Amino acid sequence: MEGKKIRNMEEFASVSGISRPTLSKYFNDPTSVRDSTRKRIEAAVEQYDYRPNLYAMNQNRRLTKNIGIVVPYLADPFFAEIARTLEDHVLRTGYRPVLLGSHGRPELEIENLENLRLIKPAGVLLAPLGRVSDREQIEAFCKEVPTVLFDANIDGVGEAFVGSNNDQSIGLIVDYLCRTGEPPAFFEMETPTNPNAYKRRTAYLAAMERLDHKPLLIQAPGEGWEFEEIGFQEGSRLVRDKTLPTDTILCSNDRLAIGFLSAAYEAGLRVGLGPGCALRVAGHDDHPFSRYTCPTLTTVSQDYEAIAKKSAETLLQLIEAGSPADSREETLFEGRLIMRGSA
C-alpha cells in the first residue's frame, strides 16, 4: 500500500500514468486494451489497491456486468445446489451473479424481477415458480432483459429454456419399476407447487399407457413448499387406512418421497426390493439427501451441472451477441437412473 488511498479514477490515472478513458475501457473489459498496458494497469491496481466505484460505473453503462439468478425457493437443497453451480459459471466468465430466492411466493418473484430491472442486469437466469407465476409480468420482463429460463418452462417466454427431459426420466424409472415388480402408482400433490409436477404426471400416464398398465394417481392434499410434511401426512394416512393401491410408489419428487419413507418407517413398513419388504418407493431429482434416507432412495438424477452450464452459456452468448435469439431454443437433458435401496 503506497501512502494515501486513491479516491477515484482520475487520481488513479495520474499515479498510474495511464489516461482515464483507457482505464475506463480496461475496467469494462480487460482484454480491450493492449497487453502491455493491461499489465501496467494490473500492477498499479495491485500497488494502489484501487477498485472503481461500482455505482458510478453502472450508472452510465447501458449494460452492467450483473447477471440475476432467480430461483423459486432457496431453502430447497435442489435449488440451492443449482444456484451455487450457476454462480460459479457466471463468476468464471467475469460477470457478477446476483442471487435471489422467491420463497415460493409469486409476488416476491415479480418483485425480484423488478428489483433486478433497477440494477440493469446484462441478463437473467430464471427458474420460475411455475403454475402460480404471473406469466404476463414475467413475459414483459423478458422483453426488456435477456432471460434464459431453466428448470421450469413457460411456453414462449424468455430467449431459451434449459431443463430436464421429464418424459425420458419418468419413462426410465417407470420402465425400471415395471420390469422389477408391480407397476407403480404416482404420488404427487393435489395442487402441485413443484414447477415440473404436471409434466411428470403426464409423462407417468404416457409411460404406463405405453406399457399397457393402468395408471394410478395418488394426490396428497396440502399446499406450499413443505413437501416432506405433505408426503409424510398422506403417506401415514394411506398406510393407516390400508388404501395403497399397489406396493410400488413413484413420487413426483424426492422431497415427497423422503416424507413418504418417513411415514412408512413410522408405520413399521419395510421399504425396499428384497423379500420381507412391503413397499417400494422411488423418487425423482437425486436430491442431495436422497442417499441418506432409510432405505436409501432409488431415484432419477437431474444433471445439475449440465443444466447450469448450458443455461449460463446460452445467456452469455445472447448477451455477447447483443440481440435476441432468432429462435427460442429448448434444451432438455436426460436423467440417469440412480438405483439405491428403496426400489
Add this chain to the structure above:
Amino acid sequence: MEGKKIRNMEEFASVSGISRPTLSKYFNDPTSVRDSTRKRIEAAVEQYDYRPNLYAMNQNRRLTKNIGIVVPYLADPFFAEIARTLEDHVLRTGYRPVLLGSHGRPELEIENLENLRLIKPAGVLLAPLGRVSDREQIEAFCKEVPTVLFDANIDGVGEAFVGSNNDQSIGLIVDYLCRTGEPPAFFEMETPTNPNAYKRRTAYLAAMERLDHKPLLIQAPGEGWEFEEIGFQEGSRLVRDKTLPTDTILCSNDRLAIGFLSAAYEAGLRVGLGPGCALRVAGHDDHPFSRYTCPTLTTVSQDYEAIAKKSAETLLQLIEAGSPADSREETLFEGRLIMRGSA
C-alpha cells in the same frame, strides 16, 4: 400509465409538481416529508410508474439502504432457513438485503466482504465460517462497516454477536440422555468445519464432568461440508468394527446425525429408546429434515426466529445511531429439547 415514460427525477419533478430536492428527500426516507406531500408523491409514483435510478442514488449517498447477509454455506438448509428469515426482517424495515453464500471457502468469504464494500452497505449480518475464517481481514472489514456476527462468534470482532447458548443446549440434551439411559459419547468431526463445533465439544465435556461421567469423544475423519457423508462413513465403520463405546451417541449437529442414522439403518441396527433398540442417537440444531429421519431425530432446537430478529434489530439500531456501539453485546438464545424417536 400516463403517456410517455419518465426518464429521471427532474422530469418526475415537473410532472408531479414537486421539487426535486423534496423528491430526493422522500426517496431517501418517506417519513421525512410532510404527510400531505408524501401522499402527493405516492400518487404520482403510482401514476407515472417512476422509480429512481438505484446507481445514481447510491453513488452520492455515503450510506446505501443495502444490508449484506453472508452465510457460510447456502446449500445447508440450516443457513438457508436463517438467511430467509433475516431477509424478511431486513425487508420489513425498508432496507434491501443482499444475500451471499461463502460455499465453505474462506477466500470466498473475504471476496464476499470485499464485494459488499463496493456496494457501500449500511451494515452487514455475518455468519462467519469459523475456524478457517481469515480473522484479520474480517476484523478490518468490521472496522469499516457496521457488522453484527451471528451463529458463530469471533471474539472481539464486529459490533455484536447473536447466537445459541451451546453450553445450555448441549447441557440440556446431555442431561436428558443421561437421565434416560447410558451417558452419551460425543460424535464430531476430527477437524470440524461447523463453526460451533468446538463450543459444543467443550460444552459436552463440561456437562459430562458435572454429571460425573467419563466423556467419550468419537472423531470422524474427513473435511468439507458433506457432513451427512462423513457421519455415514464413520458410523458405518464404527458399527462394522463394533467399536462403539456406548449405545448412546450425541452428534455435534443434525447433519452428522442424519448420516449416522443412515449408517445404522443400513447395518440393520434399530435406533430408538424402546426395548429392542440397539442404539440411541441425538443431534443438535433441529435441522429442517430432522423430523423426517428414520427414526425421527431427537435434537435441540436453535431459535432461528429469535436469532434472526435480534441480529437484524441490533444492526438497525447501530445503523440508525450512526456510531459504533460503546460495548460489544453478546446475546445467546437457549435451545429447546425436541424429543422424537431416536433417543
Add this chain to the structure above:
DNA sequence: TTTATATTTTTACGCGCGTAAAGTTTTATA
C-alpha cells in the same frame, strides 16, 4: 526506414441524483 493501422491521450460533455444555501410558502400555536 516508411507507411498504414491500432492504441492511447487530451479534451470535453453528460448521466441521474445528493445536497447545501437562501428565499418563499405553509402550518402550527397562540
Add this chain to the structure above:
DNA sequence: TATAAAACTTTACGCGCGTAAAAATATAAA
C-alpha cells in the same frame, strides 16, 4: 390575525465514471 417554526422551492454545484472526437503516439507490415 400575527408570528415563529417547519416544510418546501429555487439555484447551483459536485459525485465518479462513460464515452465521443480529435490529436498524438506506438506498433506492425511492407
